[in-house]
Structures are given as structure tokens and as C-alpha cells.
Amino acid sequence: MALVVQKYGGSSVGDAARIKRVAQRIVATKKAGNDVVVIVSAMGDTTDELLDLAQQVSPVPPGRELDMLLTAGERISMALLAMAIANLGHEARSFTGSQAGVITDSTHGKARIIDVTPGRIQEAVRAGQIAIVAGFQGVSQNTKDITTLGRGGSDTTAVALAAALAADVCEIYTDVDGIFTADPRIVPAARQIPRISYEEAMEMAACGAKILHLRCVEYARRFDLPIHVRSSFSSREGTWVVSDPDTEGTEMEQPIISGVAHDRSEAKITVVGVPDKVGEAAAIFRTLANAEINIDMIVQNISAATTGRTDISFTLPAADGAAALTALKRIQEQIGFEKILFDDQIGKVSLVGAGMRSHPGVTATFFGALADAGVNIEMISTSEIRISVIVGQNEVDSAVAAAHRAFDLDADQVEAVVYGGSGR
Amino acid sequence: MALVVQKYGGSSVGDAARIKRVAQRIVATKKAGNDVVVIVSAMGDTTDELLDLAQQVSPVPPGRELDMLLTAGERISMALLAMAIANLGHEARSFTGSQAGVITDSTHGKARIIDVTPGRIQEAVRAGQIAIVAGFQGVSQNTKDITTLGRGGSDTTAVALAAALAADVCEIYTDVDGIFTADPRIVPAARQIPRISYEEAMEMAACGAKILHLRCVEYARRFDLPIHVRSSFSSREGTWVVSDPDTEGTEMEQPIISGVAHDRSEAKITVVGVPDKVGEAAAIFRTLANAEINIDMIVQNISAATTGRTDISFTLPAADGAAALTALKRIQEQIGFEKILFDDQIGKVSLVGAGMRSHPGVTATFFGALADAGVNIEMISTSEIRISVIVGQNEVDSAVAAAHRAFDLDADQVEAVVYGGSGR
Numbered sequence: 079m080a081l082v083v084q085k086y087g088g089s090s091v092g093d094a095a096r097i098k099r100v101a102q103r104i105v106a107t108k109k110a111g112n113d114v115v116v117i118v119s120a121m122g123d124t125t126d127e128l129l130d131l132a133q134q135v136s137p138v139p140p141g142r143e144l145d146m147l148l149t150a151g152e153r154i155s156m157a158l159l160a161m162a163i164a165n166l167g168h169e170a171r172s173f174t175g176s177q178a179g180v181i182t183d184s185t186h187g188k189a190r191i192i193d194v195t196p197g198r199i200q201e202a203v204r205a206g207q208i209a210i211v212a213g214f215q216g217v218s219q220n221t222k223d224i225t226t227l228g229r230g231g232s233d234t235t236a237v238a239l240a241a242a243l244a245a246d247v248c249e250i251y252t253d254v255d256g257i258f259t260a261d262p263r264i265v266p267a268a269r270q271i272p273r274i275s276y277e278e279a280m281e282m283a284a285c286g287a288k289i290l291h292l293r294c295v296e297y298a299r300r301f302d303l304p305i306h307v308r309s310s311f312s313s314r315e316g317t318w319v320v321s322d323p324d325t326e327g328t329e330m331e332q333p334i335i336s337g338v339a340h341d342r343s344e345a346k347i348t349v350v351g352v353p354d355k356v357g358e359a360a361a362i363f364r365t366l367a368n369a370e371i372n373i374d375m376i377v378q379n380i381s382a383a384t385t386g387r388t389d390i391s392f393t394l395p396a397a398d399g400a401a402a403l404t405a406l407k408r409i410q411e412q413i414g415f416e417k418i419l420f421d422d423q424i425g426k427v428s429l430v431g432a433g434m435r436s437h438p439g440v441t442a443t444f445f446g447a448l449a450d451a452g453v454n455i456e457m458i459s460t461s462e463i464r465i466s467v468i469v470g471q472n473e474v475d476s477a478v479a480a481a482h483r484a485f486d487l488d489a490d491q492v493e494a495v496v497y498g499g500s501g502r
Numbered sequence: 503m504a505l506v507v508q509k510y511g512g513s514s515v516g517d518a519a520r521i522k523r524v525a526q527r528i529v530a531t532k533k534a535g536n537d538v539v540v541i542v543s544a545m546g547d548t549t550d551e552l553l554d555l556a557q558q559v560s561p562v563p564p565g566r567e568l569d570m571l572l573t574a575g576e577r578i579s580m581a582l583l584a585m586a587i588a589n590l591g592h593e594a595r596s597f598t599g600s601q602a603g604v605i606t607d608s609t610h611g612k613a614r615i616i617d618v619t620p621g622r623i624q625e626a627v628r629a630g631q632i633a634i635v636a637g638f639q640g641v642s643q644n645t646k647d648i649t650t651l652g653r654g655g656s657d658t659t660a661v662a663l664a665a666a667l668a669a670d671v672c673e674i675y676t677d678v679d680g681i682f683t684a685d686p687r688i689v690p691a692a693r694q695i696p697r698i699s700y701e702e703a704m705e706m707a708a709c710g711a712k713i714l715h716l717r718c719v720e721y722a723r724r725f726d727l728p729i730h731v732r733s734s735f736s737s738r739e740g741t742w743v744v745s746d747p748d749t750e751g752t753e754m755e756q757p758i759i760s761g762v763a764h765d766r767s768e769a770k771i772t773v774v775g776v777p778d779k780v781g782e783a784a785a786i787f788r789t790l791a792n793a794e795i796n797i798d799m800i801v802q803n804i805s806a807a808t809t810g811r812t813d814i815s816f817t818l819p820a821a822d823g824a825a826a827l828t829a830l831k832r833i834q835e836q837i838g839f840e841k842i843l844f845d846d847q848i849g850k851v852s853l854v855g856a857g858m859r860s861h862p863g864v865t866a867t868f869f870g871a872l873a874d875a876g877v878n879i880e881m882i883s884t885s886e887i888r889i890s891v892i893v894g895q896n897e898v899d900s901a902v903a904a905a906h907r908a909f910d911l912d913a914d915q916v917e918a919v920v921y922g923g924s925g926r
Binding site: 094097098101128131132134135136137138139140142143144146147149150151153154156157158159160161162164165170171172177198222 | 518521522525552555556558559560561562563564566567568570571573574575577578580581582583584585586588589594595596601622646
């Protein structure tokens with residue numbers, strides 16, 4: 079008997095009919111002989127509706143109260159799901175994040191999970207019940223206040239709880255068939271990836287792939303917990319995220335590139351004319367960190383010996399742009415830089431693939447493809463298994479398509495390889 | 503500095519604009535130098551909408567899950583109210599029933615409060631914060647599950663918390679100016695009652711007056727906590743419910759009758775031809791108690807010596823009628839009664855007044871007024887300070903009006919007494 083943790087997102091439980099369908103899937107998993115623990119998000123637009131109400135009473139609602147408000151969303155969906163399961167003749171019990179033992183720090187709106195003490199969930203499972211747990215929420219260790227985990231929080235709840243329960247698998251249900259080699263809306267020939275490593279999935283998530291959230295994959299990797307990303311609308315196998323995707327050895331050679339991710343949500347700030355002295359860059363980034371702004375890519379130009387000054391460019395979530403500019407202007411005099419440039423018309427395109435470790439030509443092929451497509455590169459950043467470039471926002475689509483084609487990821491091309499036929 | 507507990511019902515916080523207005527009233531109370539603890543119900547129709555969702559996924563939802571679902575309602579209103587107060591520059595913190603220490607038994611849907619341990623509320627008040635507490639909800643002592651208190655639960659939360667905090671007053675805000683001598687929709691000349699005793703308020707509540715719930719007044723009486731029922735739409739004084747309404751001595755003599763209450767929600771069951779043996783009536787009412795049906799009035803006819811059989815009539819909430827009939831039919835053979843009659847076209851009209859203790863003519867005046875109005879009396883029940891009669895449902899209005907007039911409660915008449923003028 080396996081212990082299966084399943085997570086259903088907001089669109090999977092968007093109305094009563096969908097909740098009943100999800101209930102049937104859960105009961106089917108239970109009937110197949112598994113213990114089942116379910117994590118559920120708020121129904122469809124509930125969170126947006128609650129945020130709208132909050133805006134109507136207060137332009138800047140306190141974080142503690144906003145978390146209290148938003149957690150009503152999962153409370154509704156989890157209770158309804160438990161009822162729908164009960165209506166199918168199986169016993170289900172819903173639990174808030176607090177009841178499920180999801181202990182967090184006190185950072186309202188984006189709390190981090192410190193510990194999971196799932197005693198009540200284990201008790202329910204031992205009693206043969208299906209446990210339904212509210213995603214996205216926890217309780218702070220010190221103040222005992224209700225917290226939310228921020229973006230992708232329900233996935234993180236699912237993986238953290240699965241790890242704490244030593245589950246056999248964490249199934250993340252979504253509205254697509256799994257993780258794709260690129261966004262199918264941009265690259266119609268994009269293929270579903272059957273198996274991918276934690277590292278690659280993390281890079282994909284960090285680079286804008288929306289399916290899995292970075293924190294959730296980090297958590298799964300730490301506990302070596304297999305994630306199965308699949309569609310709640312079909313019973314097809316989805317994408318398995320595992321430590322070593324090749325152990326079950328397909329005969330194909332490992333692809334150099336697993337996928338092409340893109341992200342249009344960042345902006346670029348350039349601090350112009352920073353005195354080239356030790357500690358100036360550190361002062362800039364400490365200021366931004368104090369304002370709780372997450373920096374992504376950083377590029378510092380080679381300092382011009384003649385002027386003694388340098389330019390520092392970095393990217394950040396566009397939504398944090400205004401806060402960053404305010405924070406930087408406050409230290410302009412102290413640091414003595416000349417001016418700040420802001421550009422939110424950028425996009426990030428990233429190649430991700432464990433295979434590039436052993437294939438040194440990747441960068442050249444990638445940049446060549448972009449040049450052929452007439453795409454100008456503004457910034458570059460690399461990791462061992464990823465290359466990211468910043469391009470103009472209106473060039474993102476053609477950059478993604480060009481890279482996808484250049485690394486033989488298009489579905490037709492793969493079929494050609496496997497079946498030896500021509501590109502029909 | 504006084505500690506004021508305020509309770510706002512669902513219509514007072516029905517939308518963002520009303521929430522903001524309630525926030526202003528709370529802040530005004532705080533600014534006047536009081537510590538303030540607020541109990542709030544779910545916004546307007548939220549509870550009905552959630553019940554409707556529940557019906558869509560399950561015809562008979564489990565009580566535990568229904569409570570989990572419904573408690574989302576106050577979670578939303580209390581968080582929004584705390585935000586609205588924060589927006590006015592005052593610190594407010596919202597607390598669920600569980601966080602506020604409202605400990606109940608495990609009867610989902612109508613749990614009873616066992617204990618209140620308001621440590622977190624006291625802490626908030628000491629820190630100068632305004633505490634906003636979810637009404638209607640608690641946490642069960644044994645299972646630590648979320649419970650709801652059932653009808654009038656928010657009022658009960660308010661009074662219980664006020665008692666535990668040793669508050670100076672519990673203000674119940676509603677959409678009318680207080681408790682009236684009769685329902686103004688039936689008796690336009692009905693007057694607002696300035697002060698009333700716990701006992702009278704309890705009888706009024708038990709007899710269908712909708713303003714205060716019986717359990718809430720019982721609780722206040724036990725702790726001798728003054729309740730002030732008043733309108734959230736004006737700053738007028740409302741009705742004070744206190745232990746001795748006459749200590750602050752108005753010059754008027756205590757009225758014989760405080761008010762006329764009515765209730766159209768009951769039904770009457772008559773068990774015909776019950777063998778007149780010891781224990782048969784007990785068996786009938788034990789059966790109903792086991793089915794968790796609350797009986798109100800009971801009348802047993804004098805047994806006819808010739809037949810050795812008697813009829814037993816009783817009233818109960820019409821909503822429990824079907825369950826009662828089922829339970830009774832199951833014991834028909836065992837008890838040996840002849841048949842059951844069911845009538846839900848009845849109404850109850852009650853006179854309530856501490857003054858009737860010392861005025862023996864009340865019953866005669868009441869029955870005379872009903873006779874003059876052509877109203878037929880089907881059942882009678884009395885307590886020391888109340889007389890209730892069951893009449894046909896379509897005769898309730900005329901019975902209430904007749905009684906109100908007969909005991910000089912009409913506003914014109916009172917003015918005539920006070921001012922010595924004629925009934926102009």
C-alpha cells in the first residue's frame with residue numbers, strides 16, 4: 079500500500095462540478111489501495127475576489143489581516159471537497175494548515191515553512207480517512223498567527239507534507255499534461271517531458287516556467303521525494319521530477335537541452351557611474367535586500383580605468399521596480415552614482431539542461447540561433463545547467479522558438495530521430 | 503476606562519461601505535477612552551451562499567465539514583474589519599473563535615460553549631489593540647475540531663467573551679433601535695423598551711422575539727452582565743437588559759406587561775388515544791428527546807375515565823415536524839396510541855411581564871381581548887412572568903394587536919398617561 083499525496087490547484091476545484099470530479103479521482107486512488115492525503119488551493123477566483131474586498135476597505139491592508147482573509151479561500155474549498163468525498167461513501171476530514179502542523183516563520187504573505195508536525199494527518203490516515211489539507215497556509219511558530227506561503231504555496235505545502243509523511247509520491251495536478259520543452263502557446267511543436275531532474279526543474283521554475291514553483295522543487299530535492307506533475311483532466315502519465323531521470327534508461331541519449339523557459343515579469347535597472355571602490359556594489363545590494371527585493375541577474379561592466387566609474391545592471395520582479403527605485407534614490411548621494419535607468423520592456427529566455435555540462439558548444443549554438451533570428455542580447459547569466467539571456471520583451475517569442483528549433487526539441491524533429499522517417 | 507464588548511451582525515457588515523462605517527464607530531468608542539473588543543458575524547448573505555455551495559456537492563454534508571465551511575464567513579468579515587480599522591490609524595487584530603479561546607462541546611452545528619480562555623484577547627487589549635473576534639464559532643474541547651454555535655451564536659459569543667473578560671457592558675448592534683413592546687410591522691404603535699430584566703428578555707426570546715437569542719440572555723444573566731441592544735445606524739440609546747430594570751427608578755409605575763411576542767415557526771402534534779397508564783407520556787417524550795427534538799408547550803387532556811385513553815398535544819419547531827412524526831410512528835405499536843395529528847398552521851402569541859406576578863387579572867384581560875377580536879385559543883401555557891397561547895396562524899396579527907392595546911402598550915396611550923393629555 080502506497081501513501082499518495084495529491085495537490086489540486088484552484089482551477090481544478092473552480093466550481094461544484096469540478097470539486098465532484100476531483101472527489102471521484104481521489105476516491106479512485108483510495109480504492110486502488112492507496113492511503114491518500116490531498117492538498118487543495120482556493121476555488122478559482124476566490125483569492126482575487128478576497129483581495130478586491132480588501133482593497134475596498136484599505137489601500138494597504140496589514141499583512142497579518144490579509145493572511146487571515148485569504149486563508150478563508152482554502153477553508154471553503156477543502157470543506158466542500160471533504161463533503162463531496164463523503165457523498166461518495168468515503169470518510170474525509172479537512173484540516174487547516176495550522177491543524178495539519180504546517181509551522182512557518184512570521185513573514186506574512188510569504189512565510190517559509192520551518193517544520194511540519196503532521197500528527198493529526200497521520201491519525202486520520204491510520205483511521206482509514208482521506209485527509210484534505212488547506213494549501214498555501216500555515217501558523218507562525220512564535221506568534222501563533224495564521225500565515226500564507228505566497229506564490230506557489232500550495233505546491234510547497236504538498237511537497238513539505240509529503241516529505242514529513244514519507245509519502246511515496248507527490249502528485250501535482252494542473253490543467254496541462256506536465257512540463258513541456260517550451261510554452262506550447264509560443265512553440266506549438268513543444269513536447270511533454272516524461273522525466274526531468276530536480277536541478278533542471280528548479281532552473282526551469284526559476285526562469286519563468288509556471289508549472290512548478292522553485293521552492294516546491296527545492297523541498298522535494300532535499301527529501302528526494304518524487305513529484306509527478308499531471309493533468310486533472312486526463313489519466314495520462316505526466317512529468318516525473320526525480321533525482322536521476324535516467325535510471326529507468328530510455329534508449330535515447332540524454333538530450334543536451336531539456337527545455338526553453340521564458341519570463342516576461344522582470345525589469346532591468348542600471349545604476350550608472352558608480353565609483354569603482356570596494357564596497358559600493360555591496361552597499362547597493364544591501365539596500366535592496368533591506369527593502370526585501372529579490373535580485374535575479376547582475377552584470378557589472380568592466381570599469382573604465384580612465385573614469386574610475388562603472389555601471390551595474392540587474393534584473394528584478396517588475397512589481398518591485400518602484401520600491402527599488404525609491405530605495406536607490408535614498409542612497410544616491412551617499413554612494414555618489416550618477417543616475418538610474420529603468421526598463422520593464424525586457425524578457426528572459428533560458429536554456430535548461432543537465433546535458434550541457436558535457437557539451438561545451440551550447441552557448442555558441444544558442445547565441446547563433448538568436449543572431450539568425452535577429453534577436454539582440456542585453457544581458458547574459460549562466461549556471462552549470464542553464465544559460466539565460468535578457469532580450470527585448472517583443473523578441474521573447476522568436477527567441478524561444480529559435481532556441482527550441484536549434485536544439486532539436488521540436489516534436490517533428492524528435493519523431494524523425496526516433497522513427498528514422500522524414501519530418502512529415 | 504471601561505471595557506466595552508461590541509457585537510455587529512451580518513447586515514451591519516454586509517459590504518465594504520458598511521464595514522468602513524462600523525470601523526468608524528469602533529474607533530470612536532476607542533477614542534472615547536474605552537478598551538474595545540468586537541465580535542462580528544459573517545457578511546450579509548455569505549452563510550447562505552456557502553450553504554448553497556455545500557448543497558451542490560452533497561445533499562447531507564457531514565457536520566464537521568459544514569462547520570469548517572461556514573466558519574470561513576466570519577474569517578472574511580473579521581479580517582476586513584481589522585483592515586478597515588487599521589486604515590483609520592488604529593491597531594486591530596482579528597482572532598478566530600479558536601484563537602479567542604472559545605471552547606465548546608463537539609455538537610457540530612449547535613455546539614455549546616464550555617469555557618472561554620481569552621488569553622490572547624487580553625494580551626491584545628493590554629497592548630492597546632482593538633481585538634476583532636469571529637462570532638458563532640469555537641473549537642471542541644476533545645477533538646480540537648472547529649465548531650459552530652448555531653442560531654444566535656454570535657450574540658452568545660459576545661456575551662460569553664464579555665463575561666470572561668469582565669467587561670462593563672456588551673453592546674449588541676442590530677438594525678432596529680432595541681427591543682420593542684411588539685413587532686412594529688404588526689403593531690405600528692409599538693414602543694421601544696428602555697430597560698428590561700434578564701427574565702423578561704429570556705421569555706421574549708423564547709417566545710419568538712428575534713432581537714436577542716435565549717442562550718445569549720441566559721449567559722448574561724448568569725454573569726450579571728449588562729446587555730445594551732442598539733442600532734448600528736444611529737447613536738440613540740437602545741434597550742438595556744439588566745438584572746433589575748427599576749433600580750434607576752423612572753417615576754412611572756412598572757408596567758404590568760413589558761411586551762407581546764409572537765412566533766410563527768412552530769407546529770402542533772397531537773397524539774390521539776394514548777393508553778392512560780403510568781409512563782406512556784414519558785416514553786413518548788423520551789423518544790422525541792432521543793431524536794434531538796426540542797418540545798415547547800405540552801397539553802394533556804384530562805383522561806376520559808370511560809375509555810382509559812387520553813390525547814397529548816405538544817408544539818415543536820415546524821422544521822422538526824417530519825423527524826418527530828417518523829420517531830413517533832416507530833413507537834406507535836409499542837405504546838398503542840390510535841393516531842397522530844399534525845398542524846403547522848399555528849402561531850404562538852405571548853404576553854411577557856414581571857408585573858404580572860402581582861396582577862392576578864392579566865389572564866382574564868388577555869383572554870377577553872382575544873375573544874373580542876374573535877381569536878380562538880387552541881393551547882395555553884404559562885410561567886410566572888409569561889402567558890402564551892396557540893392560535894391559528896392567520897390570527898396571529900390580530901391577537902398581537904389586541905393584546906398590545908388591551909394592556910395600554912400602544913404609544914399614544916402611554917403618552918396619554920405620562921403627559922396627562924388625551925390620545926392626540
